[in-house]
Amino acid sequence: MVLSRKQPASERQFHTGGVEIGQKRLTQDRRAAYHRADFAGGGGGGLVAIVERHLAVSGLRFAVKLLPPREAGTEQRTEKKEEWHRQALWVVQRCPLFQSRALIGSVRCFLEVSRRDTRMKRNPRVGHWILFVFQYAVMSRLVIHPLHAEEDRFDWSGAKELSPGVRYVHFETELPRKMVTNCLQIDSQAPGIKFLSTPRRKGWELGKSETNRQTVRNFIRSSRNTRCKLVAAVNGDAFSPWPAPYQNEDPTDLSGLAITNGEIVSKSTGTPSLLVMKRGTLTFATMSPDDDLSEIETAISGFGWCLVDGQAPASGDERHPRTGFGLSQDARYLFLLTIDGRQPNSIGATTHDLGQLLKMFGAHVGINMDGGGSTTMAWWNQDAAEADKCQLLNIPVGAGRVPTLAQTVAPLVATERANGNNFGIYYLAP
Numbered sequence: 001m002v003l004s005r006k007q008p009a010s011e012r013q014f015h016t017g018g019v020e021i022g023q024k025r026l027t028q029d030r031r032a033a034y035h036r037a038d039f040a041g042g043g044g045g046g047l048v049a050i051v052e053r054h055l056a057v058s059g060l061r062f063a064v065k066l067l068p069p070r071e072a073g074t075e076q077r078t079e080k081k082e083e084w085h086r087q088a089l090w091v092v093q094r095c096p097l098f099q100s101r102a103l104i105g106s107v108r109c110f111l112e113v114s115r116r117d118t119r120m121k122r123n124p125r126v127g128h129w130i131l132f133v134f135q136y137a138v139m140s141r142l143v144i145h146p147l148h149a150e151e152d153r154f155d156w157s158g159a160k161e162l163s164p165g166v167r168y169v170h171f172e173t174e175l176p177r178k179m180v181t182n183c184l185q186i187d188s189q190a191p192g193i194k195f196l197s198t199p200r201r202k203g204w205e206l207g208k209s210e211t212n213r214q215t216v217r218n219f220i221r222s223s224r225n226t227r228c229k230l231v232a233a234v235n236g237d238a239f240s241p242w243p244a245p246y247q248n249e250d251p252t253d254l255s256g257l258a259i260t261n262g263e264i265v266s267k268s269t270g271t272p273s274l275l276v277m278k279r280g281t282l283t284f285a286t287m288s289p290d291d292d293l294s295e296i297e298t299a300i301s302g303f304g305w306c307l308v309d310g311q312a313p314a315s316g317d318e319r320h321p322r323t324g325f326g327l328s329q330d331a332r333y334l335f336l337l338t339i340d341g342r343q344p345n346s347i348g349a350t351t352h353d354l355g356q357l358l359k360m361f362g363a364h365v366g367i368n369m370d371g372g373g374s375t376t377m378a379w380w381n382q383d384a385a386e387a388d389k390c391q392l393l394n395i396p397v398g399a400g401r402v403p404t405l406a407q408t409v410a411p412l413v414a415t416e417r418a419n420g421n422n423f424g425i426y427y428l429a430p
Contacts, residue, residue: 154361156185162379163231163427165190170393172345177319179353180346182377182393183361184232184336184425188282191430195276195298196228197236198421199260201251209251210258210266213239213418215398216376217390218249220424224380230424232379232393234336235323236300237266238370239420246373246398252420256301257287264293265421272367273301274325274334274423282331284365300325300369300423304351307366312355319348321375321397324355326363335363336423338377342397343412373400373417392416 159167165187172180186193198219201212214222216233223230238255254266257273268287275283276298287293306312306324321341327334335358341348349357351368358366377393384391398417 156362159185163425165193165427166231166425168232168379168393177347177349178345179349180340180394181357182338183357184234184377185361186334186336186425187332188280188334189332192428194228194426194428195423196223196230196426197258197260197298197300197423198265200263200265203251204265206264206267208253210254211239211252211420213249213252213420214422215247215249215416215418216422217378217392217416218418219422220378220380220390221388223424223426227428228426230380230426232336232377233422233424234338234369234377235374235417235419235421236302236369236423237419237421238303238374243400246400246415246417249418254301254420257293257299258301258421259293259296259299262297268301271301271303272305273299274327274367275299282327282334284325284327284367300421302367302369304368305366306351306355306368307358307363310359310364312352312359312366315351317350319350320372321346322349322351322354322371323369323375323377324358324366325369326358326361326366328362329364333362335361335366336377337361338375338394340375340394340397341372343395345412346395370419373398373415374419376416376419 154169156167156169159169162168162184167185168183169185170180170182172178198211198214201209204210216235220230220233237258239252240255241252244250255269256266256271257268258265262278267289268291270286270288272284272286275285275287275296277283278295278297287299293299302325306315307326310329319341322337322339324337324339325335326337337354337358339349339354339357340346354368355366373396375394376396376398378390379393381389381391392414395412395414396416397412398415400417
């Protein structure tokens, strides 16, 4: 991050968290990413958004002004300075004053600037900046945050539309940890929206050999020869036997309720399921083996609840790639979310993190689906120049291995796992 003092103020820009912020304006197509990605979901609407945005941008600009011209030796970092940076960031993440995501982003920018400037401790403006930080911390805690609590929802208006009724967003955060997230919002009331999961295999045996494993992209590719031409898809149920060769598309047994085109593929094991009813409505429920399933068109299941009545239950600290399904309170919008993990740019997430992100995107209830190396999201890009228009939206680690130090230096190569059950969306013109 280098900012020349000779550069006109109207043209100054700096880069933080993958979002370019200009001195006078934010580019229209990155505005949603600025509010939600860089500040991990902050923003809201109305007066709260205006105040928080103004304070955050002002603080970030001030932090940039503290950066002197780059000189020889300014990239040298002492062990003491690195330790201070880690401690300061730890405080920012945990101090109850720092509840505003915009403040966290602003402080992070300041910390990054301070790491680059070995003379920062001699800069008299540092004291003014620290005073600004804590004034804003108190204000955000006492004024902004209480007002903002019920407004912390993602604004989908600027998201990319993959097809009628299907929107997509990608963003990256560094707090509370590095996470790369992809999310689909599906409007179940949009005319022509349909859902499909992996069907029975030939020679189907309940509880023994129920489906043929497929990668998410092969699931989409195979649909293109049918009337159910999938627009996008993600992985779904867990399956057995496992471990097994990750890429082999072998017969497998599913671990929860699965129904495709009204036909039972696998019986319920008491885990929560997404149910697409024949009348077109969506619901999340836990079904028993004796329940009437005659009104269900499609069903797919996960491990357990990660969001219940708008609250994400506490979970362990295990961080892995995650796949989550969420449903809005009015049951209109379905959210399919993936969080990359086991890679340098995305460490992974807990199930609590998964629930919190689903809530931010607009879900009221959520299910933790099969994750780890199974976590995959892909879509059919009709405008792609390549012959194969089926493209990954995340970076799956289907091989399941944690990258070695040597592998973290080079770009991570995606490996796709063949999953027992996948779930996709397709569109039929009314």
